[in-house]
Amino acid sequence: MHQMYNQSTFKEDLVSWFDKNQREMPWRETTNPYYIWLSEVMLQQTQVKTVIDYYHRFIHRFPTVSDLSEAHEDEVLKYWEGLGYYSRARNFHTAIKDIHENYNDRVPDVPEIFGALKGVGPYTQAAVMSIAYDLPLATVDGNVFRVWSRLNNDTRDTKLQTTRKAYESELQPYVQSDAGTFNQAMMELGALICTPKNSLCMFCPVQAHCEAFYNGTVEELPVKSTKIKKKHIKQHVFIIKNTKGEFLIEKRKQKLLNNMWEFPMYEAQSTQDINSTLTTNIEFTSSPVYTLKHQFTHITWDMEVFLATEIIDGSNIRLPEQMTWMHLDDKEAYNFPVSMTKIYKFLAQHT
Structure with a gap:
């Protein structure tokens, strides 16, 4: 009989794989919450290989919160040019000015305060707070939706806010320690192994824990439609x-x-x-x-x-x-x- 994973061995297997196989990224080599936050904003709907050069140029020109807060929006957008989705840059710039004026140039380490800043949604809040400050918040992005739905053979609609909330709650036990590492490992697994199509299940470090692999339903998940007709x-x-x-x-x-x-x-x-x-x-x-x-x-x-x-x-x-x-x-x-x-x-x- 198939046995679903227990929390400790699943997390151990995943993090061990991540430690050995994670891609080198400049924002993984810093603990600066401003840089980590910038990377998360840039990575929204943009591939890693595209972001790296933009990230380096941006932090070279605006190395601190103070530097960016004092910059004119036109210049900020110029350094964003080609990344697209320019509202991301405007919102980030607005939030940085808020931090400069109200938080002494320090990115808040209180999730509720950080989450109230311009452009900071649930995912960005969880990612930055867990990676920069190791706070116990679970990130749920497209990669995590895919990984978690397959691990549990879960057919809940991932477009629904109720599903996101449920996933965040179900992932809570895993982020009580080393939250940033666990969150990044989940996202990296989705990016490298548990891909939308042609998943590399044979190389998956948590295959033994995966209900969708056991049920033969990997390619059917996650469910993304709000209207599922069975x-x-x-x-x-x-x-x-x-x-x-x-x-x-x-x-x-x-x-x-x-x-x-x-x-x-x-x-x-x-x-x-x-x-x-x-x-x-x-x-x-x-x-x-x-x-x-x-x-x-x-x-x-x-x-x-x-x-x-x-x-x-x-x-x-x-x-x-x-x-x-x-x-x-x-x-x-x-x-x-x-x-x-x-x-x-x-x-x-x-x-």
Whole structure:
């Protein structure tokens, strides 16, 4: 049975990977909250490789809060030219002038005060406060939405404010110490390994903790639409046992859960049935012996399990190459999705 991670080993695995594999970035080599804040503002909707040169030029020209506060907006925007989203620069400049006038050029280390500054949203607040001051705030950006939703096989809509709040709360236990390191590790994992497409799951340091990897739903997450319409598909699952006490299983060819093993299953409305597959007549119970639902991001399987009414002599049947016989004791040799594992457990208890 799959076991979800516990907090300590998950964090240890993640941070250990980050310590060895993090990319070199100039703002990771400073504890100056002004520089860290600047980098976070520049990195909003802009790639790291683009930001680095801008960051160096900006802090060379405006090395302190005081220097930037005294600069004219036109010059500030000139140093921002090409980065786009210029409201970021204007808001940052306004906030810096506020700090110069009201906080003696020191970036506040009180989250509520910092969060009230112009242009500082929940993500920037958490990032700067945790990285610069190690305060226990969890960052939730696009990378973290993706990583956390996959770790938990979570289909909540990441566009909703309620989901952000929930994620921030669920991540709180991990930022009670070394908050900045943990937050950066989560974001780095999303940037380098747990990418939007073609995730490098085989190289993931926390693969053993990932429910989406276990369920085969990595590419479906995170959910970003505010209107999720789930399609219901009625599936018939057929349980066939042979005289050796083995059960028939089949390797999936479909895109969803591709190459995972299952008890033969077909959509209820499909004209294909188990008889045509096995080229023999097998009778099944007229009503299902077990029913279950399994939810994916946009699909729900309503599954009905039917049992062959007699044990068959498997030696008389030539199986297609994607099928084989499996003894219940040998299940660990096959990669089963969660829904089929539930059926397996039912069989183990009732046959």
